[in-house]
Amino acid sequence: MSLRWRLNLLIAGLNLGFLLVLAWLLVNNHRESIREEIEAAHRVTVQMLGTAAQTSSVFGPPDTVMVAFLQSVGRVRANEIRLIGTDGRLLFGSPPSEYKAGRTAPAWFAELMRPTLDATVIALPGARVEVVPDPSRAILDAWDRMVLIVLVGIGFVALLHTALLYALRHLLQPTEADARRLVATTRELAQNREVTRLIHAGVEDERKRLARELHDELGQSVTAIRLVAATIERGGALPVSQGAARIDAIAASMYDSVHRIVRELRPAALEQQDLRAALLDMAREWQLHHPAIEFEMHLEGDLADLGEEPTLAVFRSVQEALTNVAKHAAARQVALAVVRGDAGLDVAISDDGRAGAASLGGSGRGLGGMRERIMALGGRLEAGELPDGGFRVAIHVPMPEGAP
Numbered sequence: 001m002s003l004r005w006r007l008n009l010l011i012a013g014l015n016l017g018f019l020l021v022l023a024w025l026l027v028n029n030h031r032e033s034i035r036e037e038i039e040a041a042h043r044v045t046v047q048m049l050g051t052a053a054q055t056s057s058v059f060g061p062p063d064t065v066m067v068a069f070l071q072s073v074g075r076v077r078a079n080e081i082r083l084i085g086t087d088g089r090l091l092f093g094s095p096p097s098e099y100k101a102g103r104t105a106p107a108w109f110a111e112l113m114r115p116t117l118d119a120t121v122i123a124l125p126g127a128r129v130e131v132v133p134d135p136s137r138a139i140l141d142a143w144d145r146m147v148l149i150v151l152v153g154i155g156f157v158a159l160l161h162t163a164l165l166y167a168l169r170h171l172l173q174p175t176e177a178d179a180r181r182l183v184a185t186t187r188e189l190a191q192n193r194e195v196t197r198l199i200h201a202g203v204e205d206e207r208k209r210l211a212r213e214l215h216d217e218l219g220q221s222v223t224a225i226r227l228v229a230a231t232i233e234r235g236g237a238l239p240v241s242q243g244a245a246r247i248d249a250i251a252a253s254m255y256d257s258v259h260r261i262v263r264e265l266r267p268a269a270l271e272q273q274d275l276r277a278a279l280l281d282m283a284r285e286w287q288l289h290h291p292a293i294e295f296e297m298h299l300e301g302d303l304a305d306l307g308e309e310p311t312l313a314v315f316r317s318v319q320e321a322l323t324n325v326a327k328h329a330a331a332r333q334v335a336l337a338v339v340r341g342d343a344g345l346d347v348a349i350s351d352d353g354r355a356g357a358a359s360l361g362g363s364g365r366g367l368g369g370m371r372e373r374i375m376a377l378g379g380r381l382e383a384g385e386l387p388d389g390g391f392r393v394a395i396h397v398p399m400p401e402g403a404p
């Protein structure tokens, strides 16, 4: 059950309880006052009729005088008076009350409220007067009052309930700020998922690249060694010493390859967190592979001990940017500038190639991954075409105060 419904039920239950207690108090209170009122009226009536009965014989035959007296009195409040002759004939009966004539309280209510009071019989010569307490008018009054109070009570409770529910709905409803936060969180979550996807895809890409490189660089060499070995084994044309020399040459080239791959995976300079040395190594290697592209490098400020994360992030970003230049730009020149200033570290890689309009702005894994990595350090990365052709990646990484 929803929280709103539970609160609804709770409020309704409390209100019902309140109404029941109110009704119970009213019934008790009214029953008591009806009993007191009827008792008093009965006592007064009996007193009055007793005196009348005693004095009636002075004025003539008591029954006739009494009839005349009772007729003059008419209806007495809250009492039914009957004069009955000795032969059982009804000589006088109270006229019906004109107060709220024709109306009565519901039977169950009358039964609930009716006090147990005995009738009184006054004897006189030739007749008897029966005085029967009649609480019907008082009960009807109580009923009318109670109906009014209960109706007002129900109205009040309904109003209270509505007001409470209204207030609760407003309290429970998410505010605009909540909604905005929710939207922001959802967006962040989606971005995080995208980043995770990019990371997994990047890892997969890297594995593929490694597998290809290992196959290309080492697979062929191993096959060549096996061929030389098989030739020697068969005692063929190749003298042992020549075979050994060839195997040695192939192994040396294998060693170079392994060394290059390892260096590329994790340059030794990075272990010492020396960004300058790592960048110089990488630039040398890159130029070896791309001799046609003019490489210009500008390193400024202390680039040692930037911390492991910034060093790695900047190094990998430059690596990816240079790979992109080789892959997408068809450039003649590329410039790398890394400047350590007071505000932090600024890196720019720009080329004069043909920045295609296609898929710019970090939609690819490379630029996307770089941006995430830099942003995780509180920095920012901008990448895009230059106005006069070429492509530029600019990175800023803030350095915490007190850093070397």
Ligand SMILES: Nc1ncnc2c1ncn2[C@@H]1O[C@H](COP(=O)(O)OP(=O)(O)O)[C@@H](O)[C@H]1O
Residues within 6 Å of the ligand: 320, 324, 325, 327, 328, 329, 351, 353, 354, 355, 356, 358, 359, 360, 361, 362, 363, 364, 365, 366, 367, 368, 390, 391, 392
């Ligand atoms: N130096 C550059 N010159 C021209 N285009 C580039 C350059 N660097 C990146 N791009 C463009 O940006 C896109 C996104 O690059 P990136 O995120 O590294 O993904 P990928 O290299 O896998 O395509 C590239 O596909 C390319 O179109």
Ligand SMILES: [Mg+2]
Residues within 6 Å of the ligand: 320, 323, 324, 364, 366, 367
């Ligand atoms: Mg790339």
